[in-house]
Amino acid sequence: MVIGERSVAARCGRLCIDLHVPISGDRSREQGGQAEARDQARSELGLEHEGRGQPSGPRKRGPAVSRARPDNGGKVLLNVEDVSLAFGGVKALQQVSFDVYEHEIRAIIGPNGAGKSSMLNVINGVYTPQHGRITYRGKVRANMDTHEAAAAGISRTFQSLALFKGMSVLDNIMTGRNLRMKTGVLLQALHLGPGRREELRHREFVEHIIDFLEIQAYRKTAVGRLPYGLQKRVDLGRALAMEPQLLLLDEPMAGMNLEEKEDMCRFVLDVNEEFGTTIVLIEHDMGVVMDISDRVVVLDYGKKIGDGMPDEVRNSQNVIDAYLGVVH
Template sequence: MSEMAAEQITADGRRIGPVVMEMKNITLRFGGVVAIQDISFDIREGEIRAIIGPNGAGKSSMLNVISGFYVPSEGEVWYKGARRPAMKPYMVARQGIARTFQNIALFEGMSVLDNVMTGRLTRMNSSMWSQALWKGRAEAEEVANREIAEKVIDFLEIQHIRKTPVARLPYGLKKRVELARALAAEPTILLLDEPMAGMNVEEKEDMSRFILDVNDEFGTTIALIEHDMGVVMDLSDRVVVMDYGKKIGDGTPDEVRNNQAVIDAYLGVAHD
């Protein structure tokens, strides 16, 4: 793995900061199945970090470990300089980690705006009574949260579907709404599970643009899983390559591209 200074400026002028999250010797087992085997890597502030690998390599499991949905069988997750104890996913979300899902997980019956507002839930503190009566804190909170939701809606250019129920939207737009909901949480780290899966070229271009813009405008750290190699190589600063639960490569897109183990994994060399 390439060594980097605590802080660096990329060729296109973005600031990449110190390590914000570190995975130390993570192993994840489901009964006898080893999904992830002794993997370590780090994510730096402000970078776009990709996790790639063939089907069943354990990428989504890895993302679930980062988001706190899975507790690793062995190993430690370090976040902002401290070891993260096992905690419920919503607690992880409150710490500033938001995600999107491979198979869209939105509230289909609710409008786009309401879905985006759910991204603000972890930031709301008013009591149930206060919200029900629309008194005191609840009103001020709602206004402040709506403002943030509207900025995200503007940013992702989905104003025209603000009031449309999600069920009526085409796939590409649903993906964008999911991104909006994750962004509404104003995350420190944004996890994207196959953000371009099933998209056509134009939709992929739009999504890439949005990912870059999010990273650029808000300085959000992004960790993403993606199958489209072209997209991964163009977007990311550093790439982790997994195969059969093991890490087989880690580095800049160029380093990874020339890594023999990676080439073998993708071109299909026989495994023992």
């Protein structure tokens, strides 16, 4: 399967129209000293330049330009085969199969209780299925736990925020670098020699993520003091700090207002397009799903009832019945 050209405007256009938000023009959010905050951060790190591959100056969010997804010949990054999961007599997943191509955005949708979050929990090792298998990057991952999943390049956000509310934005995102730490706890605590040099390298990486997510002005602010939409950005930033090849997003736009949702939509697209990160997301907002997803799989009562391109899924009678019910 070859995923062809689609512009950010085309993929986000209907959503932006629904929200009455322009999709062209200067979308810079750099206000109120954000540039100064970024310069201060880089000065603390001893950086004279912006860093590898980072945009200089304020980051613009428009006008949108077309981009071509890499022609990978339909290379499969993740393959879910005949997966079943039960909790006692409750069947959360029943023989579910689907695949995810490299560099695509793959959505999992379905009514409440359909098994969507359980599916993500199987993929990143929270749950071990009773039947079926997960193949990731060409290798069968049998009984993979969460630590092994993270080490393999799978990162995850959850429905409920699990941030450290008393810690700063910077420190919260830094926790995502834990697996990349090579020096021991003692050297890190003493902040000397190799420990200090390693921390500075990781902080430089995190500063780029903060810049990317346009939260420079809040880098030293305790997360608990931020609005919900900004906390969701921090949660995304922590997941990105792990440098994932596969990013699992569990309802990344839940609870957001219209402007926050439109911004998060653009960040998800940018992560996919600029970083080349493969994304599997759960989202209840069908406008978002249909606009930004390359393919959609639909679950209902733990069973797969639909799989295909957004328009195919949108017009599927099985999907319509699952969401609206069937008249008997």
